[in-house]
Amino acid sequence: MNALDRLVRETQAQARIPALAAAVHRADRPLWTLSVGAEPEAAFRIGSVTKTFTAVLVMQARDEGLLDLDDPIGRHLEVPALGDLTIRRLLSHTSGIQREPYGDVWDTLVAPDAATLVADLERAERVLPPARRFHYSNLGVALLGLTVARMRGGTWAEVLADRVLGPLGLAGTSAVRPASATTGYLVDAYSDAAFPEPPLDFGAVGPAAQLWSTAADMAKWAAFLADPATVDPSGAVLAEATLDEMRWPLTTTDQGIWAAGFGLGLILVPRGDRVVHVGHDGAMPGFLAGVYGRPRALTGAPGPAGFGAAVLGASGTALETVDLPHKLLTAAIEADPAEIVPWTPGEPVPDRYRSVIGRWWSEGFEQVFGWYGGALRARGAADPAGKPPAIFRPSADNPDILRTVSGREVGELLRLTRDGEGRVVRMHWATYRLTRDQQTFEGRSFSA
Structure with a gap:
C-alpha cells in the first residue's frame, strides 16, 4: 500500500x-x-x-x-x-x-x-x-x-x-x-x-x-x-x-x-x-x-x-x-518528487545591461542583479532561497527604463544612469537610489 x-x-x-x-x-x-x-x-x-x-x-x-x-x-x-x-x-x-x-x-x-x-x-x-x-x-x-x-x-x-x-x-x-x-x-x-x-x-x-x-x-x-x-x-x-x-x-x-x-x-x-x-x-x-x-x-x-x-x-x-x-x-x-530538470547554458547578458550585473546597494541593503531566462532580475543578498526575484522588462521606447513585472516592487520603474562611456553607474528603483557601494541617504560612501 x-x-x-x-x-x-x-x-x-x-x-x-x-x-x-x-x-x-x-x-x-x-x-x-x-x-x-x-x-x-x-x-x-x-x-x-x-x-x-x-x-x-x-x-x-x-x-x-x-x-x-x-x-x-x-x-x-x-x-x-x-x-x-x-x-x-x-x-x-x-x-x-x-x-x-x-x-x-x-x-x-x-x-x-x-x-x-x-x-x-x-x-x-x-x-x-x-x-x-x-x-x-x-x-x-x-x-x-x-x-x-x-x-x-x-x-x-x-x-x-x-x-x-x-x-x-x-x-x-x-x-x-x-x-x-x-x-x-x-x-x-x-x-x-x-x-x-x-x-x-x-x-x-x-x-x-x-x-x-x-x-x-x-x-x-x-x-x-x-x-x-x-x-x-x-x-x-x-x-x-x-x-x-x-x-x-x-x-x-x-x-x-x-x-x-x-x-x-x-x-x-x-x-x-x-x-x-x-x-x-x-x-x-x-x-x-x-x-x-x-x-x-x-x-x-x-x-x-x-x-x-x-x-x-x-x-x-x-x-x-x-x-x-x-x-x-x-x-x-x-x-514522488518532480523530476529534476537539468541546467543548460543560456544566452549571454546583452551588452546594454552588462554593466548592471552584480552587487548594488540601496537603503543600506545589498541587492544582486543578474540575467536569467532572458530577463534582468534582482534579489536581496539576504533573501531566503525560495523567495522569488524581481523581474524587469525594458520599456518599448527607452531600454534604460525598465518596468518591474513581478516580485518586489512590482509595477515600479527601474531607471539606469550611465557615464560618458555608456556604463551604468547609478540606478533608481521605485525612486530609491542604487549605487555600487554602501552609502547614506545623503550620498556618503564608506568604501573610500
Whole structure:
C-alpha cells in the first residue's frame, strides 16, 4: 500500500466516512485515484467548491470587458436594494451582506428561485460595513452567478457548461444530480449508524453550492486553479495572469490567526516554507469536499506542474475530509518528487545591461542583479532561497527604463544612469537610489 492509499484508507476508517473518493492530478504523472465505499466514477456534492467556478465566470466577463470588479452589482442586475455592493467585495466576501438569502433555507430546505431571491434583497441585512472584514456569504455569490447568467443570456448552469466544463473536459461535473450520485449521510456521533440526508436543490443559490462532481474532475480543477498554463495552455477558459490575480489575498478569514486568506473567490492556505494551497472547501447536507492545488509560482521553488488534489466525502460531519487534500499534496511530492530538470547554458547578458550585473546597494541593503531566462532580475543578498526575484522588462521606447513585472516592487520603474562611456553607474528603483557601494541617504560612501 503506497503512502497516498494509506492516507485515504486511514481517514475513511478513523473518521467513519461511508464513502470517500480522492484524486491527485499532476502533469508529470498519471492521474492517481482511490475510492473507498464508492465506485471510482461516483459523483458527490462539492458544495461551496462551486463558488470557484462562479468566480471564474465573473473573471471571464471582466476580461472580456463586460464588467469591472469595482462596478456596483446594481449596474448589471436590477435589484431593489444592496445595488451599491461591488463585484470585488462580493467575490472576496468583504461586502458585509448577510450569509444566506432571506428566510430559513436550512430549516425549510426550500431554496428561493431567482425572482424571489432578488425581491427579498429588500429584507436582507448588511451585517457589517463593506470592506470591514471577511464575512462569508452564499447570497453574495448567488447574486454574482445570476449577474453572469443574465449577461450571457442563459442560466448559470448553461453558461458554466458552455464556458468552463466543456472546454476543460470536466464531463463528470454537473449542476443536476447524476445517475452515478452517491448518497450523503449524517453519521451518528454515538453509534455507527448513518442516516441519509436529502439531496437539496439549491435553486437560485446554485452558483454558491449546487454542483456534483467526481474526485478526478475536481483534482483537475484544482490543478487548473494552481497552474492554468499547464491545464489550459491555450487560455480557452482563463488567462494565467487572471488566475494569478484571483490568488492574491484580499483579506484573512480570521483576525487572530492568519491560517487562511481569501482572494477573488479562492481560499488561500499557507502550508509553511513559502508553500500555499489554493482552492476551496465545500459542504452540503451529507457531504464535505476539499479541492486544492499547489501553484509553483507562489512557492518560488520547483515542483510538479498542474498539481492538484481533491477529496470528496459522503459524511456531513467528517472534517478530516477537508484536511486530507493538503496532506495528499504534501505526501505526493515527498514520496514522488518532480523530476529534476537539468541546467543548460543560456544566452549571454546583452551588452546594454552588462554593466548592471552584480552587487548594488540601496537603503543600506545589498541587492544582486543578474540575467536569467532572458530577463534582468534582482534579489536581496539576504533573501531566503525560495523567495522569488524581481523581474524587469525594458520599456518599448527607452531600454534604460525598465518596468518591474513581478516580485518586489512590482509595477515600479527601474531607471539606469550611465557615464560618458555608456556604463551604468547609478540606478533608481521605485525612486530609491542604487549605487555600487554602501552609502547614506545623503550620498556618503564608506568604501573610500
